[in-house]
Structure formats: structure tokens, C-alpha cells
Amino acid sequence: MRVKLGDLLVMHNLITEEELRLALESQQLSNKKKLGEILLERDQVTKTDLLKMLALQLEMPFFDLENTEFDPKAVKLFPENLASRYKLLPIRHMDGELLIVTADPLNLQAMDDLNRITNCDIRIAMADPDQIETFIRKFHRADSASQISDSLPELHGLFRVVTVSESENGQDENVADLQNQSKAAPVIKIVNIIINEAIEEHATDIHIEPQADSLIVRERIDGVLYEMHHLPSWIHRPVVSRIKIMASMDIAEKRIPQDGKVRISVGSRCFDLRISTLPLIYGEKVVIRLLERRGTHAKLDDLGFAPRQLEQMRRFNARKQGLILITGPTGSGKSTTLNAILHEIKTPKVNIVTVEDPVEYESSKINQVQVNPKAGLTFPYVLRSILRQDPDVIMIGEIRDAETAEIALRAAMTGHLVLSTLHTNDAPSAVTRLVNLGMPPFLISSTILYVMAQRLVRKLCKHCSVVYEPSGEELEQVELILPEAGSLTWRRGKGCPKCKNRGFSGRVAVGELFAVNNEARNAIELREPESVIQSLAVLSGMKRLMTDFVDKVSAGETAISEIWSVVVGEEVTSGICPHCGMRVEQSYIACPSCGFTLKDKCPECGRVLEKSWRFCPSCQKDRYLAKEVPSLTALGS
DSSP states (O other), X not given: OOOOHHHHHXXXXXXXXXXXXXXXXXXXXXXXXXXXXXHHHTTSSOHHHHHHHHHHXXXXXXXXXXXXXXXXXXXXXSOHHHHHHHTEEEEEXXXXXXXXXXXXXXXXXXXXXXXXXXXXXEEEEEEOHHHHHHHHHHHHHHHHHHHHHHHSOOOOSOEEESOOXXXXXXXXXXXXXXXXXXXXXXXXXXXXXXXXXXXXXXXXXXXXXXXXXXXXXXXXXXXXXXXXXXXXXXXXXXXXXXXXXXXXXXXXXXXXXXXXXXXXXXXXXXXXXXXXXXXXXXXXXXXXXXXXETOOOOOGGGSOOOHHHHHHHHHHHTOSSEEEEEEOSTTSSHHHHHHHHHHHHOOTTOOEEEEESSOOSOOTTSEEEEOBGGGTBOHHHHHHHHTTSOOSEEEESXXXXXXXXXXXXXXXXXXXXXXXXXXXXXXXXXXHHHHHTTOOHHHHHHHEEEEXXXXXXXXXXXXXXXXXXXXXXXXXXHHTTOGGGGGSOOEEEOOOGGGTTSSEEEEEEEEEEEEOOHHHHHHHHTTOOHHHHHHHHHHTTOOOHHHHHHHHHHTTSSOGGGGGGTOOHHHHTEEEOTTTOOEEETTOSBOTTTOOBOSOBOTTTOOBOOTTOSBOTTTOBBTTTOOBOOOHHHHHO
């Protein structure tokens, strides 16, 4: 006769008779709960002890899977989906007999399926269900990870993590499991392939995004995100854990954002990876920024600026003191332009010091400082120290606050050439931005040399670029910003193997250079409105961003569709004068800067006429012949 579970627990001194009596009374009242559930809720037994007693009651062996030797061939006899559904795992196979561990030995359906699939006699043992799930993942998903890594592109060249400091924060079972998974060769290979592929594609960022049923990998190439891979959702946690371990991040912390960094080498090239995590509803998203160390520095001539702009820049870059500003939104190539300037003016006779956050381009013979706010190493603090370092040229990664702006302007006025960046929509707006930071107009006017506002647009692939006719809707949208769009040649890339069917290859800068002359200096000192400063800049020969863009479209370098990379929010609601490039409101009939007619109006009554109208609907005048059209009454008489 089978001994009852409660009696076994008492016999092995795991509970007292009184505890058993109270638990049985509670079971009679609940009428649904099992005895074991009640004892577990009261913390009177452990799950392991309870399982061992159940195994003893059923006269079955009990296995601690952490200390069990598995036969890999036996594990693979039963598919992963059924193993997970029934919570069972084959562990040994010998002479037609299969030993399995399960958490539910009375599941006859599971035993029938196992017998039918394996064609073996089944011997049953019991084990902790959590351990069974862990080992199912361990054995089956290692193979799946290998299949995923084999399906990804080949890993070219030697990929090596240069600095790795593993987090010691994870001590519980789940974290240990993640650490083991993330160190598995297939998972390491998957992460290495993703990073290596991004480097080969010249991507700037990698986005690893968990979805409800998949993991999406996207790469930002030439400023645009492209979906590269769709992976199974279960690989998300091992991949994220691997990246966190590489970057010395806490793999146990998933509730708050984290930042980390790691240095890797691929062949002879070295990269810094800046890693950021963000908790989403389906898990942590990871973004990896790739920064090449000691990479090939772009030359000023190769960035795409017009010849006259380059001539003016070089003339001012040779000055011994003054302020040079590069402006534009995030990702518009400001740092690349600054570094190209620095490499032109770098000589053994010049002491160049930079303060950056972070240092994006490592440069020999240039003294570079990376800010560290946590350590108190802020832009203002570093700048004060730099001024005691006998600098000739100071480069500030970005002017973010009034204190940094004031130090930069005073340095530019006292014998130093200062270069920096600002976030403004166009070049003349940089003056307004400095004034809004509280800088005295006389200080701005006496130091500023030039402002270069820039954007990056994608270059058409020269191998598959073709002329095409835009749709009416497409033309109408662009004409809101660029009235002469209909007279331009529209091109697009069809896509070919050379550009990997994207139609574009690389990017080129669109620039607007505001060289500050005496008239502009007087206007700044007199606090004239921004519109006046813009007009003076245009009159002095400043080529507007949109004009430079149109020139590049006409030359076949870029597509008109790239106009959305040039305009910013407020420009979309207005327009650009096709004659002088000044910003104009949609309600304007003529440009207030140059007088160019933006909209036709009736010569008789002055009503604004739409492009498709020949006759004025108010007074019936012919817009071209200025003749009155006979009325219906006159025609009928």
C-alpha cells in the first residue's frame, strides 16, 4: 500500500504531526488545493523536499539536474516544442530504454507521445520543473542559436573584443543562466556578426529591438534606418546579455536604462562602441553607436561644399583669433567638418586643444579632452584649464550653455582661434542663439568670423541613377517648399548591386556659409532683428541651404526627395524664395528681401491667382492678355 505524502514528510522530519494536522484541516476547507501547495504557501517545506517525497511516494528516482550527466543524443530524441509543453527531458538512452525526467509523471498523454516518437521503453524519474525548463533551453536553443548564426552573413576578418570586464552583479539562478547563454559560442558569434556587418555597411548605429514575436536588427546607413534581420524572440535576452557583458553593464538590471562602452578590433581597424539600453514593453532595446578610432579623416574638399564656400572657409581658418561656428541638427556632419578643418590647420607650430563629449575622432598631434560630468570634468571647467595650456586653437564640441559660450567668446577675443558647434536651423540664426544665451552683442560682433550651417543628403548611386516623372502629389508637396521643383530634373536610384539596391551610396554636405562682414557686425551690435541679418548675409553673397541643394540636384548628385533632409519644421510651414533663398511665408506675394514675385495677382483687382488659372474668378480678367472676357449675358444677347 502506497504511503501518503503527509506521512512521508513527517517520517523524514520535514514537518511535524501538528503541522500536518493543520494543513489537512485547511485542505478540507479549501476543497481544491493540494496538500503540497498548502505546505509551500506556509513555507513549511521547500519545493525540492516536496518533489523528493513525491518521487519517493511514486517509487521513482529524483534527479538534481545541476549534478546530472546528460546524454546529448538522448536529449535530441524528443522535439523542443513537446519537451517544453510536457516539461520533460530525456537524459539517457541505452539498450532501447530511455530514461526521462519530468515534473508530472502521471501525464499519460506525454508518455504515449514520447513512446511513439522515440520507439523506446520509457523509464520515468522526477526533477524540479524549473531545472527541466532551464536545461531544455540549454540543449535545444544552443542548436537553434547555431542555426541562426549560420544563417547570418559570414564573419570576415579577425573580430576581437579588446576590453571586457564582466559584471559581477548577477548571483541568482536566472542571471547565472543568462551569463551562461551569453557566453555560448553561437550567441557570441551572432553578436559579432551583427557588429561586423554594420561596420562593413558603414553604419553609424545598430538598433536591436524586441517585438512581441521577434527580434529586429536595424542599422542606420547614410542617415536612414534599414531592417537587416528578423530573429526569433527567445534569442533577445542572450544577445542583450552578451552585449551587456562586453560593455561592463549589469545584466541583472532590466528595469532602468543603462549606458556602457567597449572597444573592439576588426582586422587592423579599431572601434569604440557606445551602448545604450532602454526598457520597452517586450524587453530591453539596445542601441550601439560605432565610432572608429584613428580612422581616415575626411578632407574638407571631399565634404561637398561649393568652391567659393571652401575659399572663404580657408581664408578665415588661417586667422589667429576669432570664432568659427558649424551649425545644424544632430547627425548633420558638424563634427566631421570641424575635424576636417582641424586637420588642415594642424602643423607642428600650432597647439590645438579640444574638449569633446565624446571624442569621436582620435587625432595625432591634437590634444583631446573628453568631458566627464560625473567626475566634475565639464565643458566650462576644462575650458578654464585649457586657457592655461598656451593654446593656439581651441575646439569645443558644442556650446550648450551660457558659461561655455562666454568662455568661448572671450577666448576668441584674446588671441585664440575657437571652433565649435550650435544647434540652429540656418547660419544667421547662430547670432540669435548666442544672444539668447545672454551673450553681449558687442562680444559676438567682435569675435565671430563665419557660421557654416549644414545638412547631409544622400548621394544618388552613379551606377543606377535615372530620370523619372514625379507624381502630381509628390510634385505638389515639394513645391510648397521649392516653387521651382517642376522645372528641375527629377532623378532617383533604381537600385543595383553596387548600392545594395538602395539607390543611394554615401552622403554629401549641403552648406550655407555666413561670412560676417562689417555691415553684419554693425547690425549685430545694434541688436537688429534676425531677418535683417539674414538679408545682409544674402546681399553679401551668402548661398542659402536650399540654393546649394538645388545646385546639387541640378548636377545629379542627389535626388529632390532628399529635400526633407534639408528643411526643418518651421521651413515646411513656409517656403524659400527661388531667387535669393530667403525664407518666406506662404502668404507672401513677393519676397521682402529681393522683390521677386512669388505669386501672380490679377492686374485688375489684385486677387492672388492660382497657377492653373488663366482668368480671374473675381473680375474675369485674362492674366496674360489683361483683356476682359465677355460675360454669359453678353454672349447670349
